[in-house]
Amino acid sequence: MILDIVGRFASDVPEPPGSMYIRPTHVGTEPAIGKAAAPTATSLQYILLSPVGDYFSGGDTTLRLLLEENGARCAAHMGMIKSGGNYASALNPIMRAKQDVKADQVLFCPNGDVQETGAANFLLIDGDEVITKALDESFLHGVTRDSILTLARDMGMKVSERELTVEELLERAAKPGCEAALSGTAAVLTPVGTLIHNGQDYKVGNGGVGATTVKLRQALNAIQWGQAEDKHGWLTKV
Numbered sequence: 287m288i289l290d291i292v293g294r295f296a297s298d299v300p301e302p303p304g305s306m307y308i309r310p311t312h313v314g315t316e317p318a319i320g321k322a323a324a325p326t327a328t329s330l331q332y333i334l335l336s337p338v339g340d341y342f343s344g345g346d347t348t349l350r351l352l353l354e355e356n357g358a359r360c361a362a363h364m365g366m367i368k369s370g371g372n373y374a375s376a377l378n379p380i381m382r383a384k385q386d387v388k389a390d391q392v393l394f395c396p397n398g399d400v401q402e403t404g405a406a407n408f409l410l411i412d413g414d415e416v417i418t419k420a421l422d423e424s425f426l427h428g429v430t431r432d433s434i435l436t437l438a439r440d441m442g443m444k445v446s447e448r449e450l451t452v453e454e455l456l457e458r459a460a461k462p463g464c465e466a467a468l469s470g471t472a473a474v475l476t477p478v479g480t481l482i483h484n485g486q487d488y489k490v491g492n493g494g495v496g497a498t499t500v501k502l503r504q505a506l507n508a509i510q511w512g513q514a515e516d517k518h519g520w521l522t523k524v
C-alpha cells in the first residue's frame with residue numbers, strides 16, 4: 287500500500303529538506319457499542335501522505351527538555367506501540383511543561399529511567415560514545431534511532447544501548463563537549479541544549495549545537511537525499 291500510494295503521488299514529494307510524511311493508520315470499524323472492552327472483528331487500514339517542510343530551523347537553536355520522573359508517557363506495556371492514545375496521555379504533561387518552565391518537550395523518565403519524549407527518541411553523545419535506552423516494550427522503537435546508531439557505528443563510535451538514569455544523565459551532560467539529541471522521522475536529529483530538573487536548568491555541554499549531532503544528522507540526510515551511498519539498503523525505489 288505504501289509503495290503504491292507513494293508511487294502515485296511521487297510528483298508531489300517536496301524538494302529536500304522538505305519531505306513526504308507517510309503515516310500508515312489502522313482503525314477498528316465494527317459498528318458495535320461495547321468495543322472498548324473487546325477487539326473489533328473488522329478494521330480499516332489506510333495510508334496518509336502529507337508533504338511537510340523542514341522541521342529543523344537549523345542555526346543555533348537547541349531544545350529545552352523537562353525531565354519528568356513521576357509521570358510516564360503512556361502505560362508501560364504500550365510504549366512500543368504507535369497508538370493514538372499514547373499521544374493523548376502525554377499531552378497534558380507536555381502542555382504544562384511548556385507553560386510552566388518554557389520547555390519544548392518532556393523527556394519521560396519514570397522512576398529515573400530515561401526513556402523518550404512525546405514524539406522522539408533520546409540520545410546522549412559523550413565524546414565518541416552514543417548512549418540510549420536499550421529496546422524494551424516501554425518506548426517506541428524509532429527507525430531514525432536505529433539509523434543514527436548504525437551510522438555512529440559506521441563512523442567508529444561506540445554505541446551503548448542500556449539503561450540510563452537521570453542521575454547519570456545530569457552528571458555526564460555537565461561535562462564540556464557532551465551532547466544530547468532527539469531522533470525521529472520529523473526531528474531527524476535535533477540538538478538538546480538544556481535539561482530542566484527539579485526547577486533548575488542544566489546545560490548539556492556548552493548548551494549549543496553539538497558537532498557530532500550535526501555530523502550524524504548530515505550523514506543521514508545525505509543518504510535520504512541521494513547524495514551519499516546507501517550502504518545499508520535503506521532506500522526503496524517506487
Ligand SMILES: Cc1ncc(COP(=O)(O)O)c(C=O)c1O
Pocket residue numbers: 402403404405406407426427428429430431469470471472
Ligand atoms: C513516541 C515516539 N518516539 C519515537 C519516535 C521516533 O520514531 P521514528 O524515528 O520511527 O520516527 C516517534 C516518531 O514518530 C514517536 O512518536
